[in-house]
Amino acid sequence: MPGNxxxxxxxxxxxxxxxxxxxxxxxxxxxxxxxPTDPNRYLLSRSRSPLLxxxxxxLEFTLDSEPVKPADVALYAERVIHGCIYRARxxxxxxxxxxxxxxxxxxxxxxxxxxxxxxxxxxxxxIPFWDQHDEFGDTNLxxxxxxxxxxxxxxxxxxxxxxxxxxxxxxxxxxxKELVSRSIFLCWNARHQLxxxxxxxVTPLSRGEIELAGSVNTMPxxxxxxxxxxxxxxxxxxxxxxxxxxxxxxxxxAKPARxxxxxRPHRGKRRR
Numbered sequence: 001m002p003g004n005x006x007x008x009x010x011x012x013x014x015x016x017x018x019x020x021x022x023x024x025x026x027x028x029x030x031x032x033x034x035x036p037t038d039p040n041r042y043l044l045s046r047s048r049s050p051l052l053x054x055x056x057x058x059l060e061f062t063l064d065s066e067p068v069k070p071a072d073v074a075l076y077a078e079r080v081i082h083g084c085i086y087r088a089r090x091x092x093x094x095x096x097x098x099x100x101x102x103x104x105x106x107x108x109x110x111x112x113x114x115x116x117x118x119x120x121x122x123x124x125x126x127i128p129f130w131d132q133h134d135e136f137g138d139t140n141l142x143x144x145x146x147x148x149x150x151x152x153x154x155x156x157x158x159x160x161x162x163x164x165x166x167x168x169x170x171x172x173x174x175x176x177k178e179l180v181s182r183s184i185f186l187c188w189n190a191r192h193q194l195x196x197x198x199x200x201x202v203t204p205l206s207r208g209e210i211e212l213a214g215s216v217n218t219m220p221x222x223x224x225x226x227x228x229x230x231x232x233x234x235x236x237x238x239x240x241x242x243x244x245x246x247x248x249x250x251x252x253x254a255k256p257a258r259x260x261x262x263x264r265p266h267r268g269k270r271r272r
Contacts, residue, residue: 020051084149094179099168120189121213130155
């Protein structure tokens with residue numbers, strides 16, 4: 001596997017665990033990234049809880065959301081969300097679908113989430129809603145058919161987030177680290193908005209504030225700083241994913257020599 005692709009695979013496993021550790025993903029939800037050299041492919045884990053995803057779980061998919069190589073593992077049922085968005089939005093390089101408890105009250109009440117503080121500007125001025133029932137009637141609420149994925153992508157339009165009524169949210173980004181930031185900031189913003197509404201009227205950011213603050217929050221230096229913070233939090237929790245092939249690495253450290261009581265190496269008996 002080429003070096004840049006291998007690095008991206010490891011980052012995607014890390015992104016899964018960060019988003020789970022930060023409360024965006026739980027046992028469900030998934031995050032993907034567009035292939036670094038082939039825009040008609042994307043990378044996504046096999047069906048597994050995000051907190052457990054390892055580099056070896058990452059597979060390549062076409063934009064039809066079919067695995068490039070035959071897979072004998074379970075796949076995410078809603079992977080068409082990713083393929084359909086990548087097909088509709090050539091500028092999107094990463095996608096996250098989640099059911100965060102911070103966002104779900106807004107999805108159930110069908111109440112808009114609006115930017116209410118500095119980093120909340122990253123979500124954009126407007127977040128559209130998508131109701132699966134409007135077009136497809138009664139379903140199990142999973143987005144599993146290509147036509148459902150295309151409908152969701154149309155609702156997303158040129159926005160960065162789309163709320164799915166009674167279901168969750170789908171977030172996009174121009175890169176994997178930007179996506180992770182936006183997904184977490186969306187949840188922070190939702191909590192602050194809900195808390196402010198309990199105190200009184202919410203005053204959202206102005207259009208100019210959203211544009212200016214949003215630009216700052218997606219600057220590479222800012223994204224790198226917050227990514228470093230989240231990775232250190234994950235590492236401190238003991239949730240760091242193993243490197244690809246690490247479990248097969250040979251033992252490289254030799255056993256230390258025994259030392260006699262006077263501090264000289266213990267030689268033992270010479271064998272013939």
